[in-house]
Amino acid sequence: MKKILPLILLAGVGFLSYSCDNSSNDPVVVPNPVDHDTFPIMMDATGSFTAANNYTLISDINIQATDVVLVYKKEGNLWQQIPKTYYLDDVTGLPTARELDYNFNFNSSVVNVETKANFNQGTQMTPQETAKYLTNQTFRIVLVPADPAKKNAAKVSSNVDLSDYNAVVKYYNLDESKIKTINTH
Template sequence: MKKFFPILLVAFVSLFIFSCKDDDTDYDTYSQARDVSGSFTSANNYGFTVPIGIESTDVVLVYRRDVENGNAWQLIPKTYFLSGGRELDYNALFNSQTVEIYIDPSFDLSTMTAAEASTYLNNQVFRVVLVPASAGKGTTSVDTSDYNAVVKYYNIDESKIKTYKLN
């Protein structure tokens, strides 16, 4: 009986070790954010590339600081409607190594006024947010169009966000 008790105890403890493993979350990437600033010019083909390093299953959210709207963060893609039926689109593409932020106008950019260029092209600030692709089991999803909801949901410390100047 003395030999049987230690084996039974090890088996009992092993059962709890394996049964208590928590597979409910799949957070390979810690949520993080960085600010990227730059100007859209013909020299950079009206876009810029930001280096990142994420798992291929993770997601990149890109927000533009909308100065005209109280410095609110606006999720892109986003279309702005200018006078004369002109449209200016902000877009982003990403893969596991880079995110490309670019504009796609429906008009010749040389027709922009100085005020429009200042508002939409010069010294633009974007916040690139890297988040896990899937939330844990039993959790609700987050409204990614609401920047503040994303920060709260992924517990992003905004005081640690670094700014990268591209041009």
């Protein structure tokens, strides 16, 4: 009996040490995870806001539901992130304190860029304002992967200022020579 007891004890310790080893079940942690189902893409969409399109430009896209869309409005040679509010000058015969807002919403298949105002956009803008704010407006749509580790599209990255177009281009290593032009409807 004295000879069998140490063998049983040794077998028990061996069994316990083997069953406690869970190294094959540990998750693999990648230092900078890469989302392989979506990669950063930029595309330009140009259109005019009119009463006929309800002051909304619709662009077709194709992304994962967790990915992020950023939209920038062309301002001369620069890009301004939207949402953005413009305060129009007071003009005789038109309402005072006019505000024109650009905003957007998206899902996995479309991006809607829209203007909203506290006045009638069809009748209470000067021709110069209509040309500047509503006619032939160009938007750069940037599709970027969400952070898969956080599973939250709102937390793309704390390392990049999303309001700074150039910082986004640099962070995601985007090639501006490969920008696609897409139609709005």
